[in-house]
Structure formats: structure tokens, C-alpha cells
Amino acid sequence: RNYRSRTECRGDIQRLNASFLAIYESLIPPEEEKEKQKQLMALLDKHVTKEWPEARLFLYGSCANSFGFRKSDIDVCLAMGDADIDKAEILLKLADILKSDNLENVQALTRARVPIVKLMDPTTGISCDICVNNLLAVINTKLLRDYSKIDIRLRQLAFIIKHWAKSRGVNETYQGTLSSYAYVLMCIHFLQMRTPSILPCLQEMETTYKINVDNVECCYFDKVEKLEGFGSRNGESIAQLVWAFFNYWAHSHDYANDVISIRTGSLVSKRAKDWTRRIGNDRHLICIEDPFEVTHDLGRVVDKRSIRVLREEFERAAEIMQYDPNPCVKLFEPY
Ligand code: CTP
Numbered sequence: 071r072n073y074r075s076r077t078e079c080r081g082d083i084q085r086l087n088a089s090f091l092a093i094y095e096s097l098i099p100p101e102e103e104k105e106k107q108k109q110l111m112a113l114l115d116k117h118v119t120k121e122w123p124e125a126r127l128f129l130y131g132s133c134a135n136s137f138g139f140r141k142s143d144i145d146v147c148l149a150m151g152d153a154d155i156d157k158a159e160i161l162l163k164l165a166d167i168l169k170s171d172n173l174e175n176v177q178a179l180t181r182a183r184v185p186i187v188k189l190m191d192p193t194t195g196i197s198c199d200i201c202v203n204n205l206l207a208v209i210n211t212k213l214l215r216d217y218s219k220i221d222i223r224l225r226q227l228a229f230i231i232k233h234w235a236k237s238r239g240v241n242e243t244y245q246g247t248l249s250s251y252a253y254v255l256m257c258i259h260f261l262q263m264r265t266p267s268i269l270p271c272l273q274e275m276e277t278t279y280k281i282n283v284d285n286v287e288c289c290y291f292d293k294v295e296k297l298e299g300f301g302s303r304n305g306e307s308i309a310q311l312v313w314a315f316f317n318y319w320a321h322s323h324d325y326a327n328d329v330i331s332i333r334t335g336s337l338v339s340k341r342a343k344d345w346t347r348r349i350g351n352d353r354h355l356i357c358i359e360d361p362f363e364v365t366h367d368l369g370r371v372v373d374k375r376s377i378r379v380l381r382e383e384f385e386r387a388a389e390i391m392q393y394d395p396n397p398c399v400k401l402f403e404p405y
């Protein structure tokens with residue numbers, strides 16, 4: 071070990087904090103981008119309501135959950151009301167309608183895991199994916215956005231972790247690593263578990279928002295403006311949190327027994343969820359419970375090979391945070 075432990079040097083931590091905050095600032099989308107998204111949504115809305123007057127469009131994913139970087143594509147959900155519709159048929163029709171307008175690369179991908187229409191709008195330069203009746207995604211988008219309003223450190227931490235995951239190639243679900251959605255859940259859980267806690271557990275509080283989607287009861291406390299200052303008893307800085315986050319996933323998390331759960335704001339046992347063995351393709355090697363679809367493990371994409379890749383990356387990051395004199399260079403080094 072060539073370097074003194076970082077915790078020994080305060081000046082060091084402050085410099086590192088400033089570097090992380092600068093990275094965070096550089097990734098935040100500028101206001102104009104929101105305007106362009108609205109413009110494209112208005113155009114799509116016009117076409118959709120003409121064909122299906124009852125239908126509605128919702129933004130979901132990173133463009134709406136507050137964890138999106140600049141120049142992101144947008145995710146849109148077409149809500150049809152009727153649950154018994156043929157999604158492929160709707161998507162093919164939608165693609166036909168949109169092709170007639172000034173939109174480029176309009177394609178219906180009806181056989182994808184989540185069937186969508188893809189397109190690019192040359193006026194705004196924004197690409198977009200439209201799915202049908204994926205309302206749980208719209209609701210979990212709202213939950214993430216609500217959490218982000220409670221303490222700014224969630225957004226800062228999640229930006230740094232997502233940026234790290236993208237740089238290191240561990241944000242690729244088709245290669246067995248984790249989705250951005252999973253990383254944000256990990257950040258929320260991590261901040262719920264700090265002492266004193268930086269985030270509350272909204273689903274364990276009084277219900278102020280309630281909706282039943284696809285037979286899943288979604289309810290939680292959404293009056294988050296009332297929770298201003300919740301985390302202020304905890305003074306940890308972003309650099310300390312990034313260090314502790316990687317340390318947790320590198321050295322403290324019990325992969326054999328624990329499930330992280332933002333629904334309960336605590337750890338749940340794999341045994342209680344019957345996630346101890348491989349069932350079909352779900353191996354449960356790293357367990358991240360979906361807040362509403364509680365039988366969904368966001369870690370189900372991870373296999374025997376990719377769990378090693380992931381854990382080695384967590385260990386590498388923890389090591390860099392601990393000993394590297396200038397961690398920001400190495401941490402985000404392209405893999
Ligand atoms: N989603 C979900 N279940 C999953 C994966 C995703 O419900 N297993 C939904 C979530 O609403 C999530 C959205 O799909 O917000 C988009 O997921 P993802 O692409 O992982 O996250 P983004 O926030 O869009 O991240 P990125 O900036 O990488 O596009």
C-alpha cells in the first residue's frame with residue numbers, strides 16, 4: 071500500500087468532494103433539453119389522441135425520474151386504459167401513424183421483451199422508445215423522483231454511481247450486469263441504511279398516494295415536501311458516501327443471505343423470499359427487490375460470470391477510493 075488511508079486526510083476529502091460535485095454538475099441536463107422533450111411529447115400526444123381519444127402518454131425512466139444525464143433518449147408509455155388490448159397490433163398502428171409525420175427511423179419492435187416503437191425526431195434531435203401499458207414503470211418513476219426531492223445527496227450519489235457503471239461497462243443488462251434502475255435502488259437503500267438515515271422509507275409511512283396497477287397495490291407517502299431536511303442530522307459528504315457505497319458492495323454486503331429492499335428500508339432475507347436457489351433463469355446472486363413488484367429481483371439478469379465482474383468492479387472502486395491520490399481519474403477510466 072503506497073498511500074495513506076484517505077480517511078486520515080481532511081483536505082483530500084474536500085478536494086475529492088469538489089471533483090465529484092463538478093462531475094455531477096457536468097452531467098445534469100440543461101433546461102433546454104426539458105423544453106425539447108415537452109415539444110416532442112406534444113407532437114406525439116397530438117397523433118395519439120387523434121387515433122385513440124381515451125389514451126394518454128406518460129414519460130418514465132431517466133427522463134422523468136430525475137436521474138437522467140444530458141442527451142438521454144426518452145422513454146414514453148402509451149396508456150390505453152383497456153388491459154386486454156393486443157400490444158403488437160397497437161404498436162404497428164402507432165408506427166404507421168408516426169411514419170406519416172416528419173419522424174425518422176420509426177420502427178415497431180413487437181417481439182422484444184418489452185415491445186416498443188422506436189423513433190428519432192429530427193426537429194429536436196431526441197430519440198424515443200414508446201411502450202404500451204407499462205404503468206408500473208410510470209409509478210416507480212414517480213417513486214424515484216419523489217425520493218430524489220428529499221435529499222440532494224441521492225441525486226449526486228446516483229449520478230456518480232451511474233457514471234461509474236457506464237464507464238466501467240457494468241450497466242449492460244444483456245451482458246448480465248445491472249440496469250440503471252437497479253443502481254438507483256441500490257443508492258436509495260444505501261441512504262436509508264446510513265446512521266443517522268439520509269432517506270426515510272416512504273412505503274412504510276402513512277399512505278398519501280395509492281393506485282392499483284396490474285393487480286399490484288402501490289402506496290406510499292408522497293408529500294415529500296414535508297420531509298425537507300430529513301437527512302440533515304447526517305453530515306456525510308458525497309465523497310464519504312461514494313467511498314462507503316463501494317465499500318459496502320465490495321466488503322460488507324452478505325451476497326449469500328441478503329436482499330436489499332427499499333420497500334422496507336432494510337435488508338430482507340433471501341430465505342424469506344425463497345430466493346436461495348436458481349429457479350429457471352433467476353439465479354439471485356445479487357438480490358435487489360423491486361419496490362412494487364416484490365417478486366421481481368432486479369439482480370436476476372446477473373449470472374455466474376457477471377457476478378464476478380460486478381464484484382471485482384466494486385472491489386476495484388473501493389480500493390481506488392481508499393488509496394488512490396486522485397480517484398476521479400481511475401474510477402471512471404474506460405474499461
Ligand atoms: N424499469 C423497470 N423494471 C426494470 C428495469 C426498468 O420497471 N427491471 C423501468 C423503470 O421505471 C426505469 C425505466 O424502466 O426507470 C428505465 O430503466 P433504465 O433504462 O434501467 O433506467 P434509466 O433511468 O432510463 O437509465 P439510463 O439513464 O441509463 O437510460
Ligand code: MG
Nearest residue numbers: 131132143145
Ligand atoms: Mg433509459
